[in-house]
Amino acid sequence: MNPVGTPATPGTDSTTVQDYVKVIYAATEWHDKPVTMSALAARLQVANSSVTEMVRKLVGLGLARHEPYSPVELTTDGLRLALAMVRRHRLLETYLVRELGYGWDEVHDEAELLEHTVSDMLIERMSMRLGHPVRDPHGDPIPAADGTVDLPPAHLIGVLDDGHRGKVARISDANPDLLRYLDAEQLQLDTEVEVVGRRPFGGALTVRIGPEPGREIDLGEESAAAVWVSTVGRHPGCTFQQ
Incomplete structure (x- = not known):
């Protein structure tokens, strides 16, 4: 190494x-x-x-x-x-x-x-x-x-199936305003989440956050493209070698 x-x-x-x-x-x-x-x-x-x-x-x-x-x-x-x-x-x-x-x-x-x-x-x-x-x-x-x-093995929340549960593994820092919005919604690293489903006609993604029973929030396209969810433990990852 x-x-x-x-x-x-x-x-x-x-x-x-x-x-x-x-x-x-x-x-x-x-x-x-x-x-x-x-x-x-x-x-x-x-x-x-x-x-x-x-x-x-x-x-x-x-x-x-x-x-x-x-x-x-x-x-x-x-x-x-x-x-x-x-x-x-x-x-x-x-x-x-x-x-x-x-x-x-x-x-x-x-x-x-x-x-x-x-x-x-x-x-x-x-x-x-x-x-x-x-x-x-x-x-x-x-x-x-x-x-x-x-x-960590994680996926964009927007590509996960309805009913998928996990924890937030990453939130993109590209937009500070979005970070402030998600923080106000209490959607942060390690927050428990469940994908509820899409609103009709290409609408927002509904997500349940927090432990049971949790509460539902709607994520627009930009929000859903910034949140990554991990459902299993961390793995060794990759090693850079010359």
């Missing part, structure tokens, strides 16, 4: 490079779908031409593979850098929530700024102080120092 400390390879200290490899990794972490150039542009909110230029640079640095009209893939070095940045980001989010009293809807942008400036030593001290957590405040797995990623 290899540690995921920030590599010293020339060019990898660029914040833009670090952001790109992190986004490429995150785009496939919960969705088993290839990352296209247009998907990268949408996630980063930049022009397609900017993505094309940056991906070309990643390929030149040996961090990514890409052929015309094909998805973008990380190389071994690219994955190592991505895991280092993901570890930094998620540990920072966890530290801000647990130690500094931030809300889970407030930490993403703060972590985005800090992850590029803190040292590897500080990140490891934070991890130690937190008891080496395995997930961040939104349920995303925190890569271990040796590159191990423990991804």
Whole structure:
């Protein structure tokens, strides 16, 4: 196994490079779908031409593979850098929530700024102080120092069958307003949920939350696309190796 400390390879200290490899990794972490150039542009909110230029640079640095009209893939070095940045980001989010009293809807942008400036030593001290957590405040797995990623077996709540029961394993942090809404509805990590069914004519997804008898809430399309439910125990996940 290899540690995921920030590599010293020339060019990898660029914040833009670090952001790109992190986004490429995150785009496939919960969705088993290839990352296209247009998907990268949408996630980063930049022009397609900017993505094309940056991906070309990643390929030149040996961090990514890409052929015309094909998805973008990380190389071994690219994955190592991505895991280092993901570890930094998620540990920072966890530290801000647990130690500094931030809300889970407030930490993403703060972590985005800090992850590029803190040292590897500080990140490891934070991890130690937190008891080496395995997930961040939104349920995303925190890569271990040796590159191990423990991804819980979970599915989007919107694709589960009626009557399916489980616990919330992850809630996307893409929209702070949505996080605040779900928090107000008491739909949080580890909340017990049961899929009741869809409202007629493509309506909202009705979910029962909490232990029996629970209460029902309706999740719109955006809400249902942000909630992941796990129904079994955690598994060893995957290990990054060179």
